[in-house]
Amino acid sequence: MASRSKLSGIQKQVLALYRGFLRTARLKSPEERHRIESVVSAEFRENARNIDRKNFVYIEYLLRRGKKQLEQLKDPDITGLSTLQINKSSSH
Amino acid sequence: MAAVALLRRSPAARALLSPALSSRLVASKPHSSSPAPPPPSRANTKTFSIYRWDPDSPSTKPQLKDYKVDLSDCGPMVLDVLLKIKNEQDPSLTFRRSCREGICGSCAMNIDGDNGLACLTKISSASSASTISPLPHMFVIKDLVVDMTNFYSQYKSVEPWLKRKDSPPQPGKEIPQTKADRAKLDGMYECILCACCSTSCPSYWWNPEEYLGPAALLHANRLPLLGTLIKPKPNMFMHIQARGYHGVSEKRNLLDHKRRLLAAKHELKGKLYKAVCRDPDLPADMRDQFRYKLSKLPRNSSMTRLRNRCIFTGRSRAVYKKFRMSRIVFRSLANKGELLGVKKASWWIQDSRDQFTKERLDSINDEFKLYRCHTIKNCTHACPKGLNPAKHIDTLKKLQLEG
Amino acid sequence: MAAITTGSAVSFARPVKAINVGSVSFAGLRKDNVAFRMQPVTQRLAVICAAKKETVEKVCDIVKKQLVLPEGTQVTGASKFTDLGADSLDTVEIVMGLEEAFHISVEESSAQSIATVEDAANLIDKLVEAEAGK
Numbered sequence: 001m002a003s004r005s006k007l008s009g010i011q012k013q014v015l016a017l018y019r020g021f022l023r024t025a026r027l028k029s030p031e032e033r034h035r036i037e038s039v040v041s042a043e044f045r046e047n048a049r050n051i052d053r054k055n056f057v058y059i060e061y062l063l064r065r066g067k068k069q070l071e072q073l074k075d076p077d078i079t080g081l082s083t084l085q086i087n088k089s090s091s092h
Numbered sequence: 093m094a095a096v097a098l099l100r101r102s103p104a105a106r107a108l109l110s111p112a113l114s115s116r117l118v119a120s121k122p123h124s125s126s127p128a129p130p131p132p133s134r135a136n137t138k139t140f141s142i143y144r145w146d147p148d149s150p151s152t153k154p155q156l157k158d159y160k161v162d163l164s165d166c167g168p169m170v171l172d173v174l175l176k177i178k179n180e181q182d183p184s185l186t187f188r189r190s191c192r193e194g195i196c197g198s199c200a201m202n203i204d205g206d207n208g209l210a211c212l213t214k215i216s217s218a219s220s221a222s223t224i225s226p227l228p229h230m231f232v233i234k235d236l237v238v239d240m241t242n243f244y245s246q247y248k249s250v251e252p253w254l255k256r257k258d259s260p261p262q263p264g265k266e267i268p269q270t271k272a273d274r275a276k277l278d279g280m281y282e283c284i285l286c287a288c289c290s291t292s293c294p295s296y297w298w299n300p301e302e303y304l305g306p307a308a309l310l311h312a313n314r315l316p317l318l319g320t321l322i323k324p325k326p327n328m329f330m331h332i333q334a335r336g337y338h339g340v341s342e343k344r345n346l347l348d349h350k351r352r353l354l355a356a357k358h359e360l361k362g363k364l365y366k367a368v369c370r371d372p373d374l375p376a377d378m379r380d381q382f383r384y385k386l387s388k389l390p391r392n393s394s395m396t397r398l399r400n401r402c403i404f405t406g407r408s409r410a411v412y413k414k415f416r417m418s419r420i421v422f423r424s425l426a427n428k429g430e431l432l433g434v435k436k437a438s439w440w441i442q443d444s445r446d447q448f449t450k451e452r453l454d455s456i457n458d459e460f461k462l463y464r465c466h467t468i469k470n471c472t473h474a475c476p477k478g479l480n481p482a483k484h485i486d487t488l489k490k491l492q493l494e495g
Numbered sequence: 496m497a498a499i500t501t502g503s504a505v506s507f508a509r510p511v512k513a514i515n516v517g518s519v520s521f522a523g524l525r526k527d528n529v530a531f532r533m534q535p536v537t538q539r540l541a542v543i544c545a546a547k548k549e550t551v552e553k554v555c556d557i558v559k560k561q562l563v564l565p566e567g568t569q570v571t572g573a574s575k576f577t578d579l580g581a582d583s584l585d586t587v588e589i590v591m592g593l594e595e596a597f598h599i600s601v602e603e604s605s606a607q608s609i610a611t612v613e614d615a616a617n618l619i620d621k622l623v624e625a626e627a628g629k
Binding site: 007011012015016018019022023026041044045048 | 582583584587588590591595603606607
């Protein structure tokens, strides 16, 4: 993890996105809120662990994807968020 | 028919049938666009270099992958090639497609350097490899699929629907429009929002967030002027400074100003010395003396060193005395209507049914939204439907001068 | 020729300045100014306003709960979140938890500057006062 004193621009964007998700989660029903928070937190931590800090192309791709998903989530008609795991076959 | 009859008689008879016939009976060949005469037997392979990037393996960089395709067994359009590759060689190739007839706009991509629809672009007959890449300067989601959110939100921002201030003349019925008025919409309504034009515009590449792009502007023109009222900025200089012009603080302007001050200071002296030098009736040594004095004056006090520069940019050429600005700044300010009394010498009348003309014009009357267009005209060249966005942007600019 | 004249001009200038009383004092002042500027400005640790004790305690409780810290750990005013084992994502969660507990809303920029329990408590106090004042 980066040192506390200086967060780079891209790190700030990631944190802002995370904050946005948590804020939006508040507006949903309590059980859903819990689920959203756990899904989002797991995803962010997983990516933080696996991806190289310097791989800006991929991080920006994830940021864009995240922002789009956040926009969808903000819609009042959307009630929740869930994930599914696809096991990639080794042939590809 | 006869072959079928043979088959029904006995299974053994099937062996007697020729292989060609039997294959036709077993399964029909998948639809190919080649007509009745059988395809030529010699293979005609062409190489296609296709841009590939997989977001799920983040460490790999995007690359151009080569695929060899037998053209004799393939349809004539690029979309057919892509489908063939996906079906036979590499199922992971990802691209958008839908109607396959050039009406949905999904398959927009860059083929051999030109933007176009894959379903409408014929495979070039040149033997060299063809390059297929996604629309330029757009974020890539995977392989040939790009992120169109910005493009769509810009389309949304021009409010592409009819707006009226009062109800239609006959409530409940359509708003009548003359044939001539309807004819004005030809060339605009056919737009399928494929994004080929916007992504071929260099101006759009450099300012994708602020500049609306040819597609959105074409639609803005279609519904002449409807939109939220945005007041023009009050200070003329703020506009210019926002664009990076520093006004009178330009270095060249400052130096020129210094020269003007010096020239003013030494004006009288200089004129005097020069007059004495030039006077043929005076003795030669006196003239020499004054010549020496003249040469001793600072160089920057000479009037010939002064240059009327543009007060905004400091440009030395094409500066009009009347406005004290260069042709570029003059044009930009005049187009915005910030020069009092300056108007372009042509008029235009727009669509009849929409009533929010003025508000729509005002909403794009901005540094960036409309005026990033420098008539590069790549958009017209790229449009797969043959439309002319550049013409409509020009119309918009002309309309701005009336408002 | 010119060089020598300028050189002599300079050499004369100094003694002239020394004789002149006013300029000596100026020269002296200039040196002092330089000396003052040499003093380092290490006032970064200035506490803007002292945080209330209850606020600090409440914050400590919330931090302990969020980070699921074992009972024995010391959480004081000066302890940094990173020292307690929190990464930046955890910090964001803590700030969100604080927002809810105190019914305030924290801005992006202020949220990023929080590093210790003390900072958080200060910010909370400020915002609570601002809310009460409205």
